[in-house]
Amino acid sequence: MPAYDNHGATISLEDVRPAVQLDLAARRRELKTQISTLTTRKEQAVCVRHAYKRYGSKSNPNVILDGLNMTVPKGAIYGLLGASGCGKTTLLSCIVGRRRLNSGDIWVLGGRPGSPGSGVPGPRIGYMPQEIALFGEFSIRETFLYFGMIAGMSKEEIVKNAKFLETFLELPDPQRLVKILSGGQQRRVSFAAALIHKPELLILDEPTVGVDPVLRQNIWDYLVDITKGRRTTVIITTHYIDETKQANVIGLMRGGRFLAEQSPAELIRRYQSETLEDVFLKLAVIQNRGKRRRSSILADVVDKVEIPATANPAPQAEEAEIGEISGEFGDNVSMSSKGRVVVTPDCSPVEMPPEEQRNFTIYEKYNPLKWNHMKALVWRNALGLIRNYGLLAFIIGLPMLQMVLFCVAVGRYPDDLPISVINYEVNSTDVLCDFNRGCAQNPETWEWDMSNFSCRYLHYLHQRQSNLLYYPTTEAALADAKNAKAWLIITFPSNFSESIRQRMVDSRDIDNATIDTSSIKMHMDNVNKQIKWMLKKDLAEAFVDVLTNMTVACDLPERALAIPAHIHDPIYGLKMPNMTDFAAPGVILTVIYFLAVALTSGALLSERNEGTLERSLVSGITSVEILFALLIVELVVMFLQTVGVMIIAFLVFELSQNGPIGWVVFLTFLAGICGMTFGFVVATLCDTDKTATYMALGSFLPMTLLSGVIWPIEGMHDILKAISIVLPLTKSTEGLRSMLQKGWGIDQPDVYLGFVIIIAWIFLHLTASICLLRFKKG
Numbered sequence: 001m002p003a004y005d006n007h008g009a010t011i012s013l014e015d016v017r018p019a020v021q022l023d024l025a026a027r028r029r030e031l032k033t034q035i036s037t038l039t040t041r042k043e044q045a046v047c048v049r050h051a052y053k054r055y056g057s058k059s060n061p062n063v064i065l066d067g068l069n070m071t072v073p074k075g076a077i078y079g080l081l082g083a084s085g086c087g088k089t090t091l092l093s094c095i096v097g098r099r100r101l102n103s104g105d106i107w108v109l110g111g112r113p114g115s116p117g118s119g120v121p122g123p124r125i126g127y128m129p130q131e132i133a134l135f136g137e138f139s140i141r142e143t144f145l146y147f148g149m150i151a152g153m154s155k156e157e158i159v160k161n162a163k164f165l166e167t168f169l170e171l172p173d174p175q176r177l178v179k180i181l182s183g184g185q186q187r188r189v190s191f192a193a194a195l196i197h198k199p200e201l202l203i204l205d206e207p208t209v210g211v212d213p214v215l216r217q218n219i220w221d222y223l224v225d226i227t228k229g230r231r232t233t234v235i236i237t238t239h240y241i242d243e244t245k246q247a248n249v250i251g252l253m254r255g256g257r258f259l260a261e262q263s264p265a266e267l268i269r270r271y272q273s274e275t276l277e278d279v280f281l282k283l284a285v286i287q288n289r290g291k292r293r294r295s296s297i298l299a300d301v302v303d304k305v306e307i308p309a310t311a312n313p314a315p316q317a318e319e320a321e322i323g324e325i326s327g328e329f330g331d332n333v334s335m336s337s338k339g340r341v342v343v344t345p346d347c348s349p350v351e352m353p354p355e356e357q358r359n360f361t362i363y364e365k366y367n368p369l370k371w372n373h374m375k376a377l378v379w380r381n382a383l384g385l386i387r388n389y390g391l392l393a394f395i396i397g398l399p400m401l402q403m404v405l406f407c408v409a410v411g412r413y414p415d416d417l418p419i420s421v422i423n424y425e426v427n428s429t430d431v432l433c434d435f436n437r438g439c440a441q442n443p444e445t446w447e448w449d450m451s452n453f454s455c456r457y458l459h460y461l462h463q464r465q466s467n468l469l470y471y472p473t474t475e476a477a478l479a480d481a482k483n484a485k486a487w488l489i490i491t492f493p494s495n496f497s498e499s500i501r502q503r504m505v506d507s508r509d510i511d512n513a514t515i516d517t518s519s520i521k522m523h524m525d526n527v528n529k530q531i532k533w534m535l536k537k538d539l540a541e542a543f544v545d546v547l548t549n550m551t552v553a554c555d556l557p558e559r560a561l562a563i564p565a566h567i568h569d570p571i572y573g574l575k576m577p578n579m580t581d582f583a584a585p586g587v588i589l590t591v592i593y594f595l596a597v598a599l600t601s602g603a604l605l606s607e608r609n610e611g612t613l614e615r616s617l618v619s620g621i622t623s624v625e626i627l628f629a630l631l632i633v634e635l636v637v638m639f640l641q642t643v644g645v646m647i648i649a650f651l652v653f654e655l656s657q658n659g660p661i662g663w664v665v666f667l668t669f670l671a672g673i674c675g676m677t678f679g680f681v682v683a684t685l686c687d688t689d690k691t692a693t694y695m696a697l698g699s700f701l702p703m704t705l706l707s708g709v710i711w712p713i714e715g716m717h718d719i720l721k722a723i724s725i726v727l728p729l730t731k732s733t734e735g736l737r738s739m740l741q742k743g744w745g746i747d748q749p750d751v752y753l754g755f756v757i758i759i760a761w762i763f764l765h766l767t768a769s770i771c772l773l774r775f776k777k778g
């Protein structure tokens with residue numbers, strides 16, 4: 001098979017095979033350390049020295065780069081080759097400034113990636129990651145507009161470049177959405193997005209996967225064209241080793257470093273091979289010869305591969321220095337010791353001079369939000385939501401729906417609880433038996449006529465609880481109650497009325513038997529405490545109703561027989577307070593807060609998992625910009641959510657609202673922002689949707705329980721009380737309740753503390769997420 005020189009011209013193997021057989025001394029001369037000056041360093045597009053990168057802990061490291069040196073001259077096409085999992089993507093992400101080396105130096109376009117003013121990550125780089133990493137809701141043209149805007153291009157410029165790329169890469173109608181393109185088309189759009197701003201350094205991670213051979217050749221021709229005159233430098237990884245014959249330099253990566261870094265023609269010549277694959281195989285075998293513990297299988301493979309005697313004398317000469325390799329050929333190999341395998345002749349270790357000192361303005365250094373970045377991000381976020389209008393309607397409608405559900409489901413008094421009635425006093429299957437509705441007092445003797453007192457009581461109980469069920473015996477009622485057919489059983493003894501009368505008239509001489517028969521016998525299902533309390537209240541109040549009505553019927557003062565206590569109008573709140581009013585502030589804030597958590601963490605995580613986040617970051621966008629752009633768009637969504645909830649709560653269901661509505665809306669809004677910023681923390685802490693869901697759900701219940709939404713904080717344990725007070729929703733719930741029910745304003749401590757604590761949490765969340773983002777990088 002023919003080999004190619006740097007420009008794609010065919011080279012005969014006969015030309016290269018015996019051409020130059022370097023002797024050891026000559027090669028050593030060639031490997032001599034070159035003097036590196038600031039100028040020579042700046043001349044390289046990329047210069048990596050002694051790069052060491054591991055994943056995992058120090059005690060259990062997975063070493064990916066192990067003293068790797070790499071030199072990419074300006075204007076070169078650099079083919080980065082290596083087995084799957086050998087660390088190509090890791091190396092590239094260190095070059096683009098997305099990961100940090102554990103040790104070693106990287107210089108990209110004359111600066112250190114990530115340093116102020118280096119432009120890396122930034123518009124000087126075009127990055128096409130391995131994944132498609134595009135926004136499915138965008139059209140092809142919008143994708144280009146987004147990446148062009150980030151690079152600071154004008155719309156005209158973007159459109160001009162886009163038109164060229166659309167034609168050149170045979171892309172379909174530019175108005176088509178990315179999500180409906182085929183895999184190959186998406187890959188081409190991804191490739192074009194990396195090129196749109198004509199970067200100085202183009203980094204392509206497997207750009208030709210799924211691209212047909214003709215187009216693949218076109219892409220290579222284009223890369224050759226743009227690198228002419230050192231306009232652009234290209235680093236490309238691919239699994240199609242053969243296509244890299246068109247590269248100027250190839251770096252063969254294995255075991256955390258390069259087996260070789262030379263031009264394809266030189267590699268083919270030096271290793272007297274027909275293809276680059278052969279070269280790679282031979283180099284790998286040479287590297288494996290350094291293994292002290294070699295498996296018999298590998299020995300077999302090694303022995304069968306012919307290696308030219310003088311192909312690469314360096315490794316042989318330095319066999320003693322070669323370290324052990326823990327994997328086989330083609331594996332993800334990691335070096336287990338510090339051996340040297342092959343030194344790259346064109347790129348011998350370079351002594352790096354001290355880092356260039358340049359003073360950057362405060363604006364250059366600390367400007368966290370760039371106008372063009374914010375514009376692109378806000379536009380992208382808004383467009384993403386508008387395109388997904390079903391989801392948008394759901395996001396805005398969900399809190400309203402939750403509020404409707406809350407108002408309908410919570411707070412209605414249960415007035416038809418099944419109550420079994422056994423009345424031995426009357427011989428009737430009708431629970432509502434007859435009684436004297438007129439004045440029950442004898443006008444002469446002033447004695448009360450208590451006959452059928454059970455019927456009188458049941459009449460008033462029925463007005464409070466309508467579901468009274470007849471039972472002939474207490475035993476029958478108990479049997480049914482055990483099958484959950486009644487909450488309460490009330491039994492009237494046979495001479496109940498007479499005993500009551502005796503108890504009222506002659507309480508001094510009354511015996512225990514009479515006291516017993518004058519009492520209603522009750523059995524209650526106590527499992528549901530709320531229901532038990534409600535029934536007890538109704539039973540007591542029905543009795544008060546009986547007495548009140550007896551006095552009224554006899555023209556006595558209404559409260560003559562009532563409990564000798566008078567409850568005045570409430571200081572705050574309704575005369576008949578309801579659960580809905582009590583719980584509404586907590587529910588409103590909780591709903592808005594947790595929806596914001598879910599929305600934000602979901603948006604950020606899906607962006608990260610689809611690779612679009614990584615891509616945006618490489619193009620120069622900062623994580624702070626991403627957070628703020630999301631904040632801006634979500635604020636609009638949150639405003640709509642808040643207004644919707646307020647309309648449902650206060651206009652439709654007419655919950656109490658006596659406070660300053662502006663502050664009420666603002667506090668609700670702040671709860672949403674606080675939820676959003678907590679969503680940032682969740683997204684930065686968690687790597688997957690699953691862990692994020694667990695974290696969000698895990699925080700939901702404790703927060704709800706401790707915020708006094710379900711149970712008054714006053715009833716909690718002292719330690720929990722102290723924790724509860726500093727939670728974001730506790731004081732804000734109290735503040736909102738005070739505004740709504742007491743009509744208090746911001747000048748009241750109960751109200752402004754709610755604002756203060758929630759604002760403090762917003763800042764805490766933001767700081768934590770920004771710190772986490774910085775800490776997690778690399």
Ligand SMILES: Nc1ncnc2c1ncn2[C@@H]1O[C@H](COP(=O)(O)OP(=O)(O)OP(=O)(O)O)[C@@H](O)[C@H]1O
Nearest residue numbers: 055056064082083084085086087088089090091332
């Ligand atoms: N974030 C990470 N945490 C832990 N290990 C990682 C991480 N990213 C990559 N690795 C591991 O590092 C090794 C190198 O991965 P990398 O993606 O750099 O390889 P690659 O050469 O690009 O592979 P491929 O050609 O298949 O894309 C792999 O074993 C991978 O499992």
